[in-house]
Every structure is written in structure tokens, then in C-alpha cells.
Amino acid sequence: MLDTAAPRRLPLAAGLGYKPQHFAGLMADPGPVRWLEIHAENYLGAGGRPLAQLRALAERFPISVHGVGLSIGGERPLDADHLARLRHLCDWLQPASFSEHLAWSTHDTGFLNDLLPLPYTDATLARVCTHIDRVQEVLGRRMLLENPATYLAFAESDRTEVEFLSEIARRTGCGLLLDVNNVFVSATNQGWDARAYIDAFPLDAVGEIHLGGHDEDRDEHGRPLLIDSHGRPVVGAVWALYAHTLARGGPRPTLIEWDTDVPPLPTLMAEAARAGALLSPVEAAR
Amino acid sequence: MTGQTAFAAALLDPSAPVPEGLRDPFGGPAGKRFDVYRNNVAVSLTEALETGFPTVRRLVGDAYFKALAGVFLRAHPPSDPRLASWGTTFPGFVAGFPPLARLPYLADIARLDLGLRQSYHAADAAPFDTAGLAPAAVLALKPRLAPATLVLSSRHPVHGIWRFSHAPDAPKPAPGPEDVLIARAGYDPAPHLLPPGGLTFARALKGRLTLSEALTRALADHPGADAAALLTLFLTSGALTPDPA
Structure with missing residues (x-):
């Protein structure tokens, strides 16, 4: 049963992926940062500084809980213990949003700590929808599902990623988290048209946008291979794709993700301010 | 083997061939593209061990620790997504790792690193x-x-x-x-x-x-x-x- 009366919402403004080294800075002066996102798996301990910081942040900022380990695309059933831990976190924190990935990360061998790809077929669609139904039932809230950054294709896929995500949203009632950098990375790696992807995307279902940086590599044939590293500024082409997305779909809470080689807070705030500047005229025009 | 069983096995075994059915976008074999996932798994789990066992890392050096982590993560991958609680078997692994027999104290240093981390999250x-x-x-x-x-x-x-x-x-x-x-x-x-x-x-x-x-x-x-x-x-x-x- 879904609790559609979510207690809080993310604002139509820029947010930041939270890093503990920026706790004092954000508490002293958040600048353009209006909300924060945490990785759920870092806040499942019994106590200590992580939970103390999160409690203090939650008094100042709307919080988005972003899971990176639920393995919603996994062939195995969802890990009931992990889902119960996520529910505990959502119950005490009452976050403004909960999101996870269209990916898998756990198999019989264990937790592989990466967002692994899946083929887009009837069988995987049915499995993912069953898992999302379960997540929404246990958490008692609507979740957002994020589009992946992918590096390869499956011969057995028989529909596009956008068709696959649209059908998941339609069947389960879940919202979508549109990672615009992932769209750019996947489109480059897969030979898709990134704008056409956005134009076909069910933007009405989008509850949040992610922006981040990627690394550039090449495959063994010299073709570009972009890696979703979250370790650099958002590139110009992704800012342009983001502006295109806003123009088509309207403003959405937008997160700056920077997870490796994390820079000082002012650098992150500058990225957030840039997203905010693109968001506010759209918001003002509506 | 199911798709994910083969995928997971090949991720953890750098010498294994890329699983069937994976392609580059132009219909060719996935090749190096599969290695992106292999690399993500090994690097991210190695970083988790580097964070979790900083004293062991200092004592054996960065390069040796990376190699050690590579062996451990394949033998004892995390059983759940809480990386902060991964590594309870690392001290025992260190104690039984023959090349480290010349550093008999290292397993207890691993226990100390683990204890500090457990204390941090308690x-x-x-x-x-x-x-x-x-x-x-x-x-x-x-x-x-x-x-x-x-x-x-x-x-x-x-x-x-x-x-x-x-x-x-x-x-x-x-x-x-x-x-x-x-x-x-x-x-x-x-x-x-x-x-x-x-x-x-x-x-x-x-x-x-x-x-x-x-x-x-x-x-x-x-x-x-x-x-x-x-x-x-x-x-x-x-x-x-x-x-x-």
C-alpha cells in the first residue's frame, strides 16, 4: 500500500551529494545548496558520527535517501534484511525522497559494489517490477528509479531503455530519477542520440535529476568510451542536455554528484549554483 | 549458468572470457567494455579495504595492500551492501596468508583497525x-x-x-x-x-x-x-x- 501523502518534498532547486568532510561548511553556510542526498548504505550503522551528522543535517535540509545496494535488477529475490534496514532508516529520518537504480549488484557470490547492467526483455521487466512493488510496499512510499550509465549492450535486449523505464513506471507507479550525465554517457557508449532519449523519456514521471562528471576513455577500436566516475565537473554537453530537459519537462530538484576526488565545498557550490541558475528562470516562467 | 551467474563469475575472474551475449553497440564483442565493470568492482572494493584497514596498508605499503585486497575481495566478497561492516574475516585471512608469515603481528593490527571501525559505528x-x-x-x-x-x-x-x-x-x-x-x-x-x-x-x-x-x-x-x-x-x-x- 502506497502512502501518497509524502510528508516532505524536495524543492525545485539544486541539491548536493553529501560528503562528511563538508558537514561544518554546509551547516555554517549552505550557499545555493537547498537539499542533500545521502547514500543509504553509509547510514545503516548503530550510531556514531555518521548518524549524528545526519540527524543534524535533517533539521536544516530536506534529505533524499539514495540506495546503491538493493540490487533491484537482480535475478535473486530482494534481500529482505537489507530492505528492512532501509525501512528503518526511512522511518526515523522521514526523507523527502527515496531512490534506487535500474541495476543489479548482488549475486550468489556476494555484493559486488557496482551498478551492473541488465538486458531489456519481458523477463527482466517482470522481475524489476515485482521488486519495485515490494520496495514500495515495505517502505510505504513511492520510490524513484534511476536510469543507468552503461558500457555494453545485451544481444537479447528487444526494446529501448526508455521503453523499458516507461513501462516500469506505468506498471509500478514508481517515479523516475533522470541522471542526465548517465544519458550522455550511455548515449555516447551505445551510439544513441542523447536528445532523442530525453525527448522520448516520460518526463512527467521524473521526480529528480542527477548531474555529475565522467571520464573519457576509448575502446579497443578507438571509439569513445565514457566512464561514469563522478570525479570531475559536469561537462558542457551535459549542461546543454540538462537545459534541454528542463525546457521540455520543467524544473526538477537537481543534484550535483561528486563522489571521487571530492573537491572543496566552494567548487561543489559553484556547480550547484550553475544548476540553480538554469532552474530558476524555468521556474519563474511557469 | 544464468546470465547474472556467468556475469558475476567473469567479473571476479580477470582471466575468464567475457560472458556470452554481451556486445558493443555495433554488434561486436563487448571486449574492453566488460573490463569497465571488472575494474569498478575491484577498485571500489579495494578502496573500501584501504579505508577499513589503514594501519595494515601503511605497514605493507600501497602496492602490496592493493594486491592483497585483490586476493581477499575475490575470496571473501561482501555478503551485504554495508561496506562499513565488511572485512570481519580479513584478520583471519591475513593470519593464514603464507607470504605474510614474516609479519606475525599483522593479523592483530588488522583486528585493531577493524575494532576502531566497529567502535566508530557503534x-x-x-x-x-x-x-x-x-x-x-x-x-x-x-x-x-x-x-x-x-x-x-x-x-x-x-x-x-x-x-x-x-x-x-x-x-x-x-x-x-x-x-x-x-x-x-x-x-x-x-x-x-x-x-x-x-x-x-x-x-x-x-x-x-x-x-x-x-x-x-x-x-x-x-x-x-x-x-x-x-x-x-x-x-x-x-x-x-x-x-x-
Whole structure:
């Protein structure tokens, strides 16, 4: 049963992926940062500084809980213990949003700590929808599902990623988290048209946008291979794709993700301010 | 094998061929594109171990630690997504890893790193506050060890090695056994050298004895124990929490 009366919402403004080294800075002066996102798996301990910081942040900022380990695309059933831990976190924190990935990360061998790809077929669609139904039932809230950054294709896929995500949203009632950098990375790696992807995307279902940086590599044939590293500024082409997305779909809470080689807070705030500047005229025009 | 079984097996085995059915976008074999996932798994799990076992890493060096992590993560991948609780089997793995036999203390250093991390994430507890109480009244109390308090016993000078590896101007560790008290004052756990009788004292407090009774036991086991030093360590390190009863 879904609790559609979510207690809080993310604002139509820029947010930041939270890093503990920026706790004092954000508490002293958040600048353009209006909300924060945490990785759920870092806040499942019994106590200590992580939970103390999160409690203090939650008094100042709307919080988005972003899971990176639920393995919603996994062939195995969802890990009931992990889902119960996520529910505990959502119950005490009452976050403004909960999101996870269209990916898998756990198999019989264990937790592989990466967002692994899946083929887009009837069988995987049915499995993912069953898992999302379960997540929404246990958490008692609507979740957002994020589009992946992918590096390869499956011969057995028989529909596009956008068709696959649209059908998941339609069947389960879940919202979508549109990672615009992932769209750019996947489109480059897969030979898709990134704008056409956005134009076909069910933007009405989008509850949040992610922006981040990627690394550039090449495959063994010299073709570009972009890696979703979250370790650099958002590139110009992704800012342009983001502006295109806003123009088509309207403003959405937008997160700056920077997870490796994390820079000082002012650098992150500058990225957030840039997203905010693109968001506010759209918001003002509506 | 199902798709994900084959995928997962090939991820963890760099010498395995890329699984069937994976393509580059132009219909060719996935090739190097599969290696992106292999690399993500190995690098991210190696980083988790580097964060979790910083002293072991300092002692064996960055390159050796990476190689060691590569063997461990394939033999003992995380069983659930909480990476902060991964690695409880790492000390045993280090102890049984033949090339490390020349560093017999390393497994206990891994236990110390693990204990510090467990202490960091342990449940919060009220501090044991004795302000305004007469010494006799304090000694009659039955504090408990806080959830973030751990004790570790070693045949090696683990506290000295830990201190020396983090502060090179610290005295060089002297051979011999050492016991360590890990305690968290506020949110920062620290390892303290447990003086003689300390292990007995901690065990007695776990057994719900008063401070006075615990000191008596420590002195019975170690007649030369310094009762004042023991008491001061436990009262000032954040190791204790009031008895809720």
C-alpha cells in the first residue's frame, strides 16, 4: 500500500551529494545548496558520527535517501534484511525522497559494489517490477528509479531503455530519477542520440535529476568510451542536455554528484549554483 | 549458468572470457567494455579495504595492500551492501596468508583497525559522569562498557606498532605482548594501551561488578597492577556508560 501523502518534498532547486568532510561548511553556510542526498548504505550503522551528522543535517535540509545496494535488477529475490534496514532508516529520518537504480549488484557470490547492467526483455521487466512493488510496499512510499550509465549492450535486449523505464513506471507507479550525465554517457557508449532519449523519456514521471562528471576513455577500436566516475565537473554537453530537459519537462530538484576526488565545498557550490541558475528562470516562467 | 551467474563469475575472474551475449553497440564483442565493470568492482572494493584497514596498508605499503585486497575481495566478497561492516574475516585471512608469515603481528593490527571501525559505528551511549561524587561513591557504582568499547589482547606490541605507524616520532615498539582498550570519547575512537590487570578489570565490568570489585579482581590477578592508572584510563577514555538499571 502506497502512502501518497509524502510528508516532505524536495524543492525545485539544486541539491548536493553529501560528503562528511563538508558537514561544518554546509551547516555554517549552505550557499545555493537547498537539499542533500545521502547514500543509504553509509547510514545503516548503530550510531556514531555518521548518524549524528545526519540527524543534524535533517533539521536544516530536506534529505533524499539514495540506495546503491538493493540490487533491484537482480535475478535473486530482494534481500529482505537489507530492505528492512532501509525501512528503518526511512522511518526515523522521514526523507523527502527515496531512490534506487535500474541495476543489479548482488549475486550468489556476494555484493559486488557496482551498478551492473541488465538486458531489456519481458523477463527482466517482470522481475524489476515485482521488486519495485515490494520496495514500495515495505517502505510505504513511492520510490524513484534511476536510469543507468552503461558500457555494453545485451544481444537479447528487444526494446529501448526508455521503453523499458516507461513501462516500469506505468506498471509500478514508481517515479523516475533522470541522471542526465548517465544519458550522455550511455548515449555516447551505445551510439544513441542523447536528445532523442530525453525527448522520448516520460518526463512527467521524473521526480529528480542527477548531474555529475565522467571520464573519457576509448575502446579497443578507438571509439569513445565514457566512464561514469563522478570525479570531475559536469561537462558542457551535459549542461546543454540538462537545459534541454528542463525546457521540455520543467524544473526538477537537481543534484550535483561528486563522489571521487571530492573537491572543496566552494567548487561543489559553484556547480550547484550553475544548476540553480538554469532552474530558476524555468521556474519563474511557469 | 544464468546470465547474472556467468556475469558475476567473469567479473571476479580477470582471466575468464567475457560472458556470452554481451556486445558493443555495433554488434561486436563487448571486449574492453566488460573490463569497465571488472575494474569498478575491484577498485571500489579495494578502496573500501584501504579505508577499513589503514594501519595494515601503511605497514605493507600501497602496492602490496592493493594486491592483497585483490586476493581477499575475490575470496571473501561482501555478503551485504554495508561496506562499513565488511572485512570481519580479513584478520583471519591475513593470519593464514603464507607470504605474510614474516609479519606475525599483522593479523592483530588488522583486528585493531577493524575494532576502531566497529567502535566508530557503534551505538551511542551516555557518558559515565562521576562529577561531584565522592571517590567511595564512584567505586560503589556498576558502570557498563559502552557499545563502542572493545578490548583486544595480543602476543605482539600492537599498540606500539599502531602508534609508531601513525606517528613516526613515537617510540619504536618494543617486543612483547600488549592489550589494547578501544574507547570512543564523543565520536572519535582511540586505542589505549591497557596496563596490567586491564583485561581482568574490563571482564569484571562486563560481568556487572562494581568498580571496587573489578579493581579487587584486577589486583588479585596482577598484584603489581596500578589501580589508580586503571581507574583513570577507564574513567577518562569514554569507555564506560552508566548502568541503566
